Amino acid sequence: MSSKTMKIALAGNPNSGKSTLFNSLTGLNQQVGNYPGITVDKKTGTCNLSSEIKAEIIDLPGTYSLYPKSLDEKVSQDILCDITNLDYPEVTVIIADSSNLRKSLLLLTQIIDLKMKVVLALNMLDVSRDLGIVIDKDVLSEELGIPVVSINARKHEGLQNLKDIILDVSTPKKTIFSVSTLFPVLIAEGNNIRGKENDYATFLSLCKQKLNNNSAVKIKLEVLSKDEGFNPTRSLATETVRRYKEIDKILAKCIGENIALIKRNFTKRIDDLLLHPVLGYLFFLLVLFFVFQAIFSWSQLPMEWIDNGFSFFSNWVATNLPQGMLNDLIVNGILAGLGGIMIFVPQIAFLFAFIAFLEDTGYMARVSFITDKILRGFGLNGRSIIPLLSGAACAVPAIMSARTISSSKERLITIFVVPLMSCSARLPVYTLIISMMIPETASWGMFNVQGLVMMAFYLLGFIAALLTAFVLKFIINQKEKGYYVMEMPSYKIPDYKTVIYTIIEKVKVFLFDAGKIIIAISIVLWVLSSYAPSGAFDRIEQEYANVENAEVVVPSKKLEVSYAGMIGKSIEPAIKPLGFDWRIGISLITSFAAREVFVGTMSTIYSVGGTDIYSIKQKLKSAKNLETGEVFFTTAVGISLMLFYAFSMQCMSTIAVVYRETKGWKWPLIQLLYMSVLAYMSSFIAYSILS
Amino acid sequence: MKKLSELQIGEKGILSSVEDDFLEQQLLEMGVTPGQVIELERKSPFKDPISILVSNLLLSVRLSDADKIIINIENE
Numbered sequence: 001m002s003s004k005t006m007k008i009a010l011a012g013n014p015n016s017g018k019s020t021l022f023n024s025l026t027g028l029n030q031q032v033g034n035y036p037g038i039t040v041d042k043k044t045g046t047c048n049l050s051s052e053i054k055a056e057i058i059d060l061p062g063t064y065s066l067y068p069k070s071l072d073e074k075v076s077q078d079i080l081c082d083i084t085n086l087d088y089p090e091v092t093v094i095i096a097d098s099s100n101l102r103k104s105l106l107l108l109t110q111i112i113d114l115k116m117k118v119v120l121a122l123n124m125l126d127v128s129r130d131l132g133i134v135i136d137k138d139v140l141s142e143e144l145g146i147p148v149v150s151i152n153a154r155k156h157e158g159l160q161n162l163k164d165i166i167l168d169v170s171t172p173k174k175t176i177f178s179v180s181t182l183f184p185v186l187i188a189e190g191n192n193i194r195g196k197e198n199d200y201a202t203f204l205s206l207c208k209q210k211l212n213n214n215s216a217v218k219i220k221l222e223v224l225s226k227d228e229g230f231n232p233t234r235s236l237a238t239e240t241v242r243r244y245k246e247i248d249k250i251l252a253k254c255i256g257e258n259i260a261l262i263k264r265n266f267t268k269r270i271d272d273l274l275l276h277p278v279l280g281y282l283f284f285l286l287v288l289f290f291v292f293q294a295i296f297s298w299s300q301l302p303m304e305w306i307d308n309g310f311s312f313f314s315n316w317v318a319t320n321l322p323q324g325m326l327n328d329l330i331v332n333g334i335l336a337g338l339g340g341i342m343i344f345v346p347q348i349a350f351l352f353a354f355i356a357f358l359e360d361t362g363y364m365a366r367v368s369f370i371t372d373k374i375l376r377g378f379g380l381n382g383r384s385i386i387p388l389l390s391g392a393a394c395a396v397p398a399i400m401s402a403r404t405i406s407s408s409k410e411r412l413i414t415i416f417v418v419p420l421m422s423c424s425a426r427l428p429v430y431t432l433i434i435s436m437m438i439p440e441t442a443s444w445g446m447f448n449v450q451g452l453v454m455m456a457f458y459l460l461g462f463i464a465a466l467l468t469a470f471v472l473k474f475i476i477n478q479k480e481k482g483y484y485v486m487e488m489p490s491y492k493i494p495d496y497k498t499v500i501y502t503i504i505e506k507v508k509v510f511l512f513d514a515g516k517i518i519i520a521i522s523i524v525l526w527v528l529s530s531y532a533p534s535g536a537f538d539r540i541e542q543e544y545a546n547v548e549n550a551e552v553v554v555p556s557k558k559l560e561v562s563y564a565g566m567i568g569k570s571i572e573p574a575i576k577p578l579g580f581d582w583r584i585g586i587s588l589i590t591s592f593a594a595r596e597v598f599v600g601t602m603s604t605i606y607s608v609g610g611t612d613i614y615s616i617k618q619k620l621k622s623a624k625n626l627e628t629g630e631v632f633f634t635t636a637v638g639i640s641l642m643l644f645y646a647f648s649m650q651c652m653s654t655i656a657v658v659y660r661e662t663k664g665w666k667w668p669l670i671q672l673l674y675m676s677v678l679a680y681m682s683s684f685i686a687y688s689i690l691s
Numbered sequence: 692m693k694k695l696s697e698l699q700i701g702e703k704g705i706l707s708s709v710e711d712d713f714l715e716q717q718l719l720e721m722g723v724t725p726g727q728v729i730e731l732e733r734k735s736p737f738k739d740p741i742s743i744l745v746s747n748l749l750l751s752v753r754l755s756d757a758d759k760i761i762i763n764i765e766n767e
Binding site: 064065067069099100102103106233234236237240241244267268271275276277280281365368369370372373374376484485486487488489490 | 712713714715716717718719720721722724725732733735736737738739740742746747748749750751752753756
């Protein structure tokens with residue numbers, strides 16, 4: 001039995017194998033939470049260090065130093081520099097890629113100089129040896145004054161040794177670079193003000209970084225730095241350069257380097273192909289093709305299983321539980337909501353399988369390299385291309401995948417515009433309306449007109465997304481400066497475990513965080529369409545009990561008098577300028593759950609008695625305008641309706657996932673408002689011109 | 692003296708200075724310190740961004756940033 005828990009922080013550069021080590025240590029004992037007030041995910045997990053001592057490990061975002069420039073880095077800095085922080089670790093483990101040790105040592109020596117207990121885990125020492133880099137880890141340990149462990153995170157090698165050393169580590173005795181040599185007076189004064197003899201912590205405080213200083217201390221430090229003419233930016237730069245000089249001295253003693261050209265040549269040769277002006281884009285298109293295949297068709301089968309499973313279970317519940325409102329709530333409210341959430345799992349799993357795979361090979365950085373210039377003009381960057389294009393299959397996983405964009409402004413813009421891409425849920429709506437308006441045989445030259453119109457709407461979504469991004473570029477102001485110098489890691493064979501852990505993590509986040517909101521909205525929608533002012537349903541049942549087709553007419557009439565129906569009718573004046581009547585109004589309300597619900601609701605309202613496109617189409621075609629008695633679904637109404645569905649945010653799952661990803665209601669609500677206005681305006685203009 | 696953006700593919704130089712504090716700090720942290728050899732490895736198909744090789748590290752840099760990175764060319 002574990003009796004004591006120790007807090008461990010895992011830190012390191014991006015691409016250093018940090019996540020792999022985290023996964024190897026914690027296995028499935030991990031969870032994703034929130035840091036208060038910001039959008040960065042907090043990954044924590046547990047493992048046993050010994051039979052008595054358990055470790056609570058926090059996986060800090062990848063960072064190069066303790067100077068915070070981006071949100072991710074600020075998280076690491078806040079935790080590591082603040083003793084009062086709840087997550088302040090007893091021991092910090094820095095993981096370093098052995099083939100690129102130099103830049104890992106910046107962060108490490110900073111932590112040493114803060115006098116924190118720290119262990120250096122050298123990842124893949126064997127690989128770097130093969131490349132001609134020989135690191136003497138004993139000398140390194142001696143020079144740094146801290147324990148150094150050789151591990152291979154992927155192969156689970158050296159982990160026990162690492163754990164033993166974590167339990168045994170003491171505060172570092174050496175100072176790697178003493179900032180007081182640069183600013184003797186300033187640091188001494190600063191130490192006095194802070195009442196602590198920690199030169200480096202004082203230096204970081206002086207650089208206006210939050211370091212557990214109460215405000216009185218902070219003000220005194222500010223006065224001090226002004227009096228001494230201290231320039232934080234320049235000082236940081238000087239300090240980094242000096243620190244690297246010390247690092248280079250240390251490395252000179254413990255590294256024998258043959259200049260590793262083998263791996264570089266290998267990577268360069270692959271880059272010659274994958275970054276080629278023609279072949280590079282062709283390869284990218286091929287990758288996109290597979291991503292699309294996966295989200296569009298491979299996920300169809302598991303989605304059908306989930307769908308069938310839920311309908312089977314719903315039917316079972318509906319017939320086996322006592323009839324009544326509770327039964328109806330479970331079947332049409334809760335189970336329908338759960339089914340609506342679960343249905344996304346295959347798409348999320350497939351998209352993230354691809355993304356994790358591509359990221360782990362090192363290819364994602366290349367995609368960014370060849371698309372950055374094109375997207376930059378629209379306020380996006382190279383990392384936006386996968387989320388943006390995946391949006392054409394489903395906005396939910398696409399928005400989640402925007403996580404890989406490091407600049408918060410560009411990430412926000414990407415999340416904002418992704419739902420404008422025509423997703424697969426719009427297909428049933430488009431198909432129904434197009435097949436109603438345009439004869440199947442209509443052709444324009446060699447092209448089928450139905451197909452052309454469908455393509456036009458896909459294009460329209462794409463253009464709207466780009467234009468919106470372009471406008472947002474000028475509206476959203478940048479709180480943090482962008483990070484545009486990016487590492488292009490060497491190619492490597494991806495680790496299947498990383499892929500699996502990524503999928504599990506993303507699916508969990510979606511189910512538990514976004515799922516709650518989806519269930520809530522789903523229940524509200526159920527209430528709206530299953531309740532009516534008292535007696536209204538009874539009246540309908542009596543009135544239509546004996547008419548022909550009672551089994552389809554009664555539900556239709558019931559929906560009409562329900563609260564959803566009442567709302568649909570009451571918004572009729574508002575949607576009349578778009579060519580819609582209350583029947584479409586009701587469908588707009590119910591299909592807020594998901595766009596494809598439109599088809600089902602139209603089928604109920606028009607008493608079709610089935611949901612296959614053909615019978616709905618026939619019924620809708622003969623629908624009359626309730627006022628004039630003429631054909632209702634004119635071309636103008638059809639185009640207007642399609643435009644409305646192209647642009648409006650008719651998807652509660654998207655709203656829930658945007659809420660999850662931006663950690664607040666501000667952006668999903670602005671997005672909802674923007675898309676509704678855009679949808680309304682375009683439908684209004686189209687209908688006014690065409691009718 | 693040349694700007695990094697003016698280098699030819701395959702051309703090498705020694706990092707002299709960076710004319711933007713934020714960019715400088717970012718490069719410093721990644722271990723790109725003055726005195727190191729920088730080689731322009733590749734330009735992306737639209738000539739921007741470019742990729743540079745510094746010690747064992749391949750970095751992607753936007754052209755607008757490369758304009759602010761000053762390189763000393765040896766043997767000129």
